[in-house]
Amino acid sequence: MNELLQAASMVLDAEVILVIIAASLFGLFMGAIPGLTATMATALLVPVTFFMEPLPAIAAIVSATAMAIVAGDIPGALLRMPGTPASAVYADEAYLLGKKGKLGLALGINVTCSMLGGIIGVAVLALFAPRIAEFALQFTSDEYFWLALLGLSCAILVAGGDPLKGAISMLIGLSLAMVGMDSVSGQMRFTMGSYDLLAGISLLPVLIGLFAITELLRSLPGAGQSAANVETPKGKLLDGVAGTTWRYKGGVARGGLLGTMIGALPGAGADIASWISYAISRKLSREPQKYGTGHPEGLVSASAANNAALSGAYIPALVFGIPGDTVTAIIIGVLTTKGITPGPDVFTEQGALVNAIFMVFVLANLLLLPLGLMAIKGAGRLLAVPTGVLYPLILMFCIVGAFSANNSMFDVWIMLGLGLVGVFLMENDFPLGPLILAFILGPIIESNFMRSILKSDGDLMAFVDRPIAMVLAGLAILTWTLIIANGIWKGRQAGRPGKAKTVA
Amino acid sequence: MRTSDAISGSMAAALGAALIVASADLSPLPRQVYGAGTFPKVVGGLLLLMGGLLILKGLRQRQALVRWSGKVAGRPFLLALGAVVASVIAYVLLTPLLGFPVVAVTLLTLLFLMYHRRGWGRALLIAVMATAVIWMLFAQVLHVPLAPGLLEQVLY
Numbered sequence: 001m002n003e004l005l006q007a008a009s010m011v012l013d014a015e016v017i018l019v020i021i022a023a024s025l026f027g028l029f030m031g032a033i034p035g036l037t038a039t040m041a042t043a044l045l046v047p048v049t050f051f052m053e054p055l056p057a058i059a060a061i062v063s064a065t066a067m068a069i070v071a072g073d074i075p076g077a078l079l080r081m082p083g084t085p086a087s088a089v090y091a092d093e094a095y096l097l098g099k100k101g102k103l104g105l106a107l108g109i110n111v112t113c114s115m116l117g118g119i120i121g122v123a124v125l126a127l128f129a130p131r132i133a134e135f136a137l138q139f140t141s142d143e144y145f146w147l148a149l150l151g152l153s154c155a156i157l158v159a160g161g162d163p164l165k166g167a168i169s170m171l172i173g174l175s176l177a178m179v180g181m182d183s184v185s186g187q188m189r190f191t192m193g194s195y196d197l198l199a200g201i202s203l204l205p206v207l208i209g210l211f212a213i214t215e216l217l218r219s220l221p222g223a224g225q226s227a228a229n230v231e232t233p234k235g236k237l238l239d240g241v242a243g244t245t246w247r248y249k250g251g252v253a254r255g256g257l258l259g260t261m262i263g264a265l266p267g268a269g270a271d272i273a274s275w276i277s278y279a280i281s282r283k284l285s286r287e288p289q290k291y292g293t294g295h296p297e298g299l300v301s302a303s304a305a306n307n308a309a310l311s312g313a314y315i316p317a318l319v320f321g322i323p324g325d326t327v328t329a330i331i332i333g334v335l336t337t338k339g340i341t342p343g344p345d346v347f348t349e350q351g352a353l354v355n356a357i358f359m360v361f362v363l364a365n366l367l368l369l370p371l372g373l374m375a376i377k378g379a380g381r382l383l384a385v386p387t388g389v390l391y392p393l394i395l396m397f398c399i400v401g402a403f404s405a406n407n408s409m410f411d412v413w414i415m416l417g418l419g420l421v422g423v424f425l426m427e428n429d430f431p432l433g434p435l436i437l438a439f440i441l442g443p444i445i446e447s448n449f450m451r452s453i454l455k456s457d458g459d460l461m462a463f464v465d466r467p468i469a470m471v472l473a474g475l476a477i478l479t480w481t482l483i484i485a486n487g488i489w490k491g492r493q494a495g496r497p498g499k500a501k502t503v504a
Numbered sequence: 505m506r507t508s509d510a511i512s513g514s515m516a517a518a519l520g521a522a523l524i525v526a527s528a529d530l531s532p533l534p535r536q537v538y539g540a541g542t543f544p545k546v547v548g549g550l551l552l553l554m555g556g557l558l559i560l561k562g563l564r565q566r567q568a569l570v571r572w573s574g575k576v577a578g579r580p581f582l583l584a585l586g587a588v589v590a591s592v593i594a595y596v597l598l599t600p601l602l603g604f605p606v607v608a609v610t611l612l613t614l615l616f617l618m619y620h621r622r623g624w625g626r627a628l629l630i631a632v633m634a635t636a637v638i639w640m641l642f643a644q645v646l647h648v649p650l651a652p653g654l655l656e657q658v659l660y
Contacts, residue, residue: 171520190544388616392615416593450538
């Protein structure tokens with residue numbers, strides 16, 4: 001109880017509240033403009049959060065991403081152009097619903113169900129994370145090694161596409177993470193005599209390069225074209241929303257729970273959650289033939305799922321220090337630079353902070369409703385922002401942001417380099433998720449491996465002689481089997497004539 | 505630009521080989537076979553293996569070596585690529601000499617001219633306003649040492 005009060009007083013601080021509102025507005029703007037994603041919003045926010053206390057820093061990222069995912073629904077319904085990948089699956093549905101004259105209903109459902117889904121996600125997070133953390137206190141370096149490895153393997157499995165390419169992407173991330181001083185023996189690795197590389201490659205320029213510069217390079221060619229005239233919903237926005245949401249309350253609950261679980265899987269985030277939730281809701285629906293014609297049912301569960309996934313991703317991130325998606329990967333990086341190592345100890349030592357984070361989640365999700373409605377009203381103006389002005393500004397922001405982490409121009413080079421690598425990888429269907437997860441998990445895997453091997457004096461069997469470690473090892477092997485089977489299956493499909501194009 | 509899997513596979517394999525070669529002189533921990541070189545060698549080996557498999561896949565499917573696949577046409581993409589690369593290089597090289605305000609205003613004006621196409625006056629105006637906001641946020645609020653350069657006398 002004492003901890004809860006302490007947490008409440010941390011959250012109800014003027015600075016924290018101000019940060020939440022400002023970050024929500026920023027996320028709203030980034031999400032509503034097609035081509036700018038929630039991950040990009042986070043990457044651009046990080047330079048600013050570097051200078052904040054841990055709680056406002058997390059609050060900023062949580063509120064910006066939650067709002068960006070909701071705002072991404074708006075251009076989907078208005079222009080049939082999803083604002084973020086997480087809205088892609090139901091952009092058509094919302095647009096068609098709008099064509100039937102129910103634009104207010106479509107967007108109202110998006111916002112309301114997003115908020116409900118987000119709240120379900122937070123409830124699951126607050127309920128289960130401390131229990132799992134209690135259990136995780138027994139983990140040693142053996143278990144953490146397997147857990148991190150399992151996280152990476154899952155990331156490849158869920159990244160979709162060719163698992164071979166996912167694996168290579170992951171290995172590139174691991175290679176980048178190895179540059180600099182080895183944490184166990186202190187030897188220099190791959191610094192090529194460069195003084196700037198002694199401490200390794202920092203996270204911030206990598207993030208900005210991979211997620212902001214890469215996206216910028218893909219969107220900039222189309223910049224400057226005049227935006228289409230946007231028709232915004234007129235009259236009362238929330239007409240019929242409550243009724244429709246109540247009618248499909250099962251869908252909201254299913255989407256929320258499913259989204260949280262998918263979000264908790266390493267590598268799978270809001271976009272995968274909304275795809276799967278939409279598909280399942282279609283399968284279980286009494287009127288599946290209506291899907292794709294402007295039917296609100298799928299909209300309800302997918303909207304709930306993508307926001308729930310955001311909260312779900314924090315379960316492994318806070319409990320084990322293993323990110324559930326790219327955004328939490330960034331959160332872990334931010335916390336680590338502030339001297340907080342996410343893991344079960346955080347729950348016992350910084351109970352108030354953990355509870356404060358949960359409260360921030362609730363607050364950010366409740367804010368979705370008023371800000372979301374405001375964004376819908378102002379959507380016309382929001383979408384008319386000239387991209388020809390916006391993209392150059394983002395570029396300048398990226399450069400200054402990459403510079404600001406260490407005040408070093410070298411980091412600006414790294415940002416550019418990784419941006420170019422990112423574009424090449426994306427063009428060739430290499431997923432970027434496994435790369436960034438591996439970059440963050442690499443040091444965890446290696447240091448825990450070395451610690452275990454030193455403890456056991458070089459005996460590899462020590463990795464599987466404890467029951468939990470054995471289970472985790474089994475799961476990791478199972479995941480690899482699935483990845484390999486998936487690869488062979490896809491390879492066979494690609495081998496058949498006529499189908500090669502869809503896979504390659 | 506999309507290359508054949510054989511090409512991207514060879515790049516991955518080359519990276520793997522480089523890792524193995526570069527980690528050859530890393531010594532293991534005392535009285536151990538494992539050390540700083542263990543992980544680079546494992547990752548390098550896996551990159552070689554996966555890269556090799558990808559090369560095989562690319563060759564077997566007889567993919568075109570290099571082709572244009574992007575949704576956007578080639579020219580605008582190359583133009584954007586050139587603009588971004590040139591801006592970053594210009595920023596890194598010129599900021600220490602001329603200072604952030606001058607470089608940022610110049611780069612932004614040029615980029616606005618290129619992509620917003622509403623004339624010099626407006627481009628310059630937006631660039632000056634944007635630079636002032638970034639300066640306020642990063643240099644004043646967050647204390648990032650952006651070089652004032654030529655404007656040092658004016659600003660302080």
